[in-house]
Amino acid sequence: MRRLYIDFDGVVLDTIPPLYEKLGIDTSGVDNGSAEEKIQKFANYDYRNVVKDKYILNDSINCIKKLLDSKRFEISFLSHVHSLDEAIVKTKYLRRHFKDDTTIIIVPGKISKTKMVHSEGAILVDDFSSNLREWQEAGGIAVRFNQELESKGFKVIDKLDQLLDMFDENGDEIC
Ligand SMILES: [Mg+2]
Numbered sequence: 001m002r003r004l005y006i007d008f009d010g011v012v013l014d015t016i017p018p019l020y021e022k023l024g025i026d027t028s029g030v031d032n033g034s035a036e037e038k039i040q041k042f043a044n045y046d047y048r049n050v051v052k053d054k055y056i057l058n059d060s061i062n063c064i065k066k067l068l069d070s071k072r073f074e075i076s077f078l079s080h081v082h083s084l085d086e087a088i089v090k091t092k093y094l095r096r097h098f099k100d101d102t103t104i105i106i107v108p109g110k111i112s113k114t115k116m117v118h119s120e121g122a123i124l125v126d127d128f129s130s131n132l133r134e135w136q137e138a139g140g141i142a143v144r145f146n147q148e149l150e151s152k153g154f155k156v157i158d159k160l161d162q163l164l165d166m167f168d169e170n171g172d173e174i175c
Contacts, residue, residue, distance in 0.1 A: 001074045002171025003122035005105075005113070006064065006160070008079035008090055010127030011145045013055040015047075022049060039109065042082035047089040058147070061097050063160035068101055070164055072171045076103035078113050078124065114138040123167070125160065141173070 009015045023041045067073055077094055081087045087106040094104055107116050112134050113124065119140035126132050129152045132142035143163070144154040157163065168174050
């Protein structure tokens with residue numbers, strides 16, 4: 001089995017567009033506040049408003065169940081958070097869908113995901129290129145999740161069960 005780490009925001013749930021809308025953050029590239037102000041907004045936000053089934057991305061929950069059934073991967077969720085409340089909301093959400101068959105790892109917003117887990121030889125599915133770049137540099141296998149299949153130089157998927165076409169029954173890459 002190969003270790004597989006799955007990002008939360010932008011992979012399991014499509015939380016970013018509603019979150020930015022609710023916080024009044026512009027995504028068009030117009031600068032509307034410092035990075036520190038944005039981090040404060042994220043830290044104070046009530047994530048129960050966006051961590052909901054209605055934001056499930058491309059059948060992600062069922063796809064992860066398929067991945068578990070395939071027994072090719074040892075699955076962990078690896079999610080950046082800005083507050084303890086956000087960590088609690090996400091953990092409760094994931095535990096509602098996955099009982100004791102997955103691991104949940106919460107990463108403080110300012111720490112690299114590569115500093116929290118042993119990335120070498122493990123897969124990370126993430127929508128954020130910086131996370132993937134760091135992961136690859138640390139010897140991991142980076143897979144970008146993007147709904148428009150924009151690769152930005154990485155392997156790319158738009159549905160999590162596509163991993164079954166990329167990795168064989170031993171979790172090895174299919175060339
Ligand atoms: Mg993400």
